[in-house]
Amino acid sequence: MRKVEQVGDFLRISFDYDERLRQLVRALPERQWDPIERCWKVPKDHVVSVVELLEPEGFSFDRATKDLYEERKRERAQDLTVSELNARVQAILTQAFPAPVWVVGEILGYDKNAHKDRVEFHLVERREGKIIAQVEAILFPEERILIEEKLARAGRPFSLTDEIVVRVLAQVDLWVREGVYRLVIRDLDVNYTLGEVARRREEILRKLSKEGILDRNRSLPFPALPLRVGLITSLGSDAQNDVLKTLRDSGFAFQITIHGARVQGHHTEPSILNALDWFRVHVEEFDVILICRGGGARADLAWFDSEALARAVALFPIPVIVGIGHEEDYSVLDWVGWRPKPATPSGAAKFLVQKVQETLEKLETSLADILHAAQVRLDTEEKALGERERRLVQGTKGKIVLEKQGLGHREKRLVRGAQAHLRLAREKVRLALRAIPQGASRLLGGKRTWLSEAEKRLLRGSFRELGQAKEEIGVKARRVGELARRKLVQEVERLSSREGRLRALDPKRVVERGFAILRLPSGKAVTDPIQAPEGTFLTAELRAGVLRLLSQGGERAGEK
Known part of the structure; x- marks a missing residue:
């Protein structure tokens, strides 16, 4: 009622x-x-x-x-x-919308209010990444519980969070107290969000396949030793830690360069594209690239279903390994890049470890084959060498016998030839001994004549040089005498001048000019009145004799 x-x-x-x-x-x-x-x-x-x-x-x-x-x-x-x-x-709104309506939009502002009982957020519509329309929405606790239970029954393919596109059943309402037009959320279409993700993914894959680039990266030759690794992931995430731990625990010398990137939300695409651009510039320094993200709701992984990301991975010049989400999760990147098993961050790292291990095993097998072939070859060569050694010994013995016989004949010929040479040499020595005295006499006679002539030339030259030396000594002696006389005259004149000055300074000359010199009993000259106080006996030296005086005191110059 x-x-x-x-x-x-x-x-x-x-x-x-x-x-x-x-x-x-x-x-x-x-x-x-x-x-x-x-x-x-x-x-x-x-x-x-x-x-x-x-x-x-x-x-x-x-x-x-x-x-x-x-x-x-x-x-x-x-x-x-x-x-x-x-x-x-x-x-009026109630009359226009008497029943709830289905509305499609992207959730925005949900995360910051998710802790509240009543969650207020916006549903927005985007075009080319820009918001062109939005409406306020509110989710009351009762409906939130119903929607969460619905997601749980579906295996929780995604969660209510910002930046996912949803189809919701909502009552158009006006909040009278605030005058705000809003949508009151009643229900959620889980299949719509999943279907929209799948539809967009299929559209991208068809487009890339038509252009012939879908398999381009996966058709690149995979390096035998992919040790130089570029990792694109969220910095500090579990995905990063899983990859680093797996590679380090392998014991192989992996060189890992990490480029941080956003792996959820609208910034996922530009962030990963920026990382790929950086690695493309430095591609010569790397063997492979890893793109990794930990597990999450399927809708969270939809941000990797990007045509721009798919193109960048497909056209990347070195292999790109994709480890995103769980094994059962797929994104467009899994179809254009290298998908390991399992397709998780740690699975991607194990894939690299497996490739290096396979190469190592091939190298060890090849090395074992080479060593075996070398051993077989050594055994064969050793047998052949033994046979050649035996033949060589036999041939050498025969050769030695023949050489001994030849040496005997040569020895006899050599003895006969040496004896003939000795006889010839003795004859030459005998003839030379006869010719030596005659040659020596002729040689000594010539040398005596040459020495006599040389002695005469030496005497003539010595007399000539002695005469020249005497003349030079005479000239220099005359010059030295003149210089000595001039120097002596100068010194005599200088000594005379000094003697005159010294005589002028002699005290006796002062007395001769009419002055007197006062002396103390000690003989010291008086130069200051203070030296001769009253009662002091003094001696005055005069030109004609000496006076003995008694001082009555005195005054200094300038005193009254």
């Missing part, structure tokens, strides 16, 4: 449970739920809003409520309060 009664200062609203009516009443200003009486209460000042909102829904009103409504309506025949305006707009 739907009815409204006036009780004191409040209007008491009662009805059997109906979620739509409950949301409608919640839009009334200052409404309150009374859990004891199990009814809604609204101050009677809002009677106009209550009647005009609930009368179309089949509510009955008691006489007091009707009278109050008529009274207030006459008072406000032309004017509307804000709450009345919002209530009328809310009623």
Whole structure:
């Protein structure tokens, strides 16, 4: 039963449970739920809003409520309060959208309010990455629980979070108190989000396949020793730690360069493209590239279903290994890059370790084959060498016998030849001994004549040089004598001048000019009156003799 009664200062609203009516009443200003009486209460000042909102829904009103409504309506025949305006707009929206509608949009602002009971967020529409329209939305606790249970039953393919596109069932509503138009979320279409992801992925794959670049990166020859690794992942993430631990535990000398990137949300595409561009510039320094992200909801991995990312990986000049999510997860990158088994971050790292291990095993097998072939060849050569040694020994022995015979014949010929040479040499020596005295006499006679002539030439030259030396000595002696005489005259004149000056300074010369020299009894000359105080005996030296004086004291120059 739907009815409204006036009780004191409040209007008491009662009805059997109906979620739509409950949301409608919640839009009334200052409404309150009374859990004891199990009814809604609204101050009677809002009677106009209550009647005009609930009368179309089949509510009955008691006489007091009707009278109050008529009274207030006459008072406000032309004017509307804000709450009345919002209530009328809310009623119009309810009439236009009597039932919930399905709306498609991208969630925005959910994460920052996810901890609240009532989560307020926006549904937005984007075009080329820019928001072109948005509407406010609210998710109440009851509906949130229902949606979370629905996702859990579906295997939790994704979670409610920012930047995923969803299809929701929502009631169009106006929050009367705030005058805000919004959507009240009732339900979620799980299959839509998953289907949209799959549709977009298939469209990208068809396009790349048509252009002939879908398998280009996977057709590149994989390096035998992929030790120089470029890793693109979120810095500090579990994916990074798993890759590093797996590669380090392998014991192989991997060289790892990490480029941080966003792996969820709208920034995933530009962030990973930026990392790929950096590695492309330094491609000569790397063997392979790893793109890794840990597990998560399938919708979270949809950010890797990007045509730009797929093209960049497909056309990258060295192999790109993709380890994103769990083994059962797929993205476009799994089809254009190298997908390991399992296709996880640690699986991608194990794939590299396996490739290096395979190369090492091939090298060890090849080395073993080479060593075996070398041993067989050595054994064969050793046998052949033994046979050649045996033949060589036999041949050498025969050769030695022949050489001994030949040496005997040569020895005999050599002895005979030596004896003949000795006889010839003795004859030559005998003839030479006869010729030596005659030759020596002739040679000595010639030498005596040459020595006599040389002696004569030496004497003549010596006399000539001695005469020249005597003449030079005479000239130099005359020059030295003249210089000595001039120097002696100069020194005599200088000594005479000094003697005159010294005589002029002699004290006796002073006395001869009429002056006297006073001396103390000690013989020291008096130069200061203080030396001869009163009563001092003095001696005065004169030109004609000496005076003995007694001092009566004296005064210094300038004293009175």
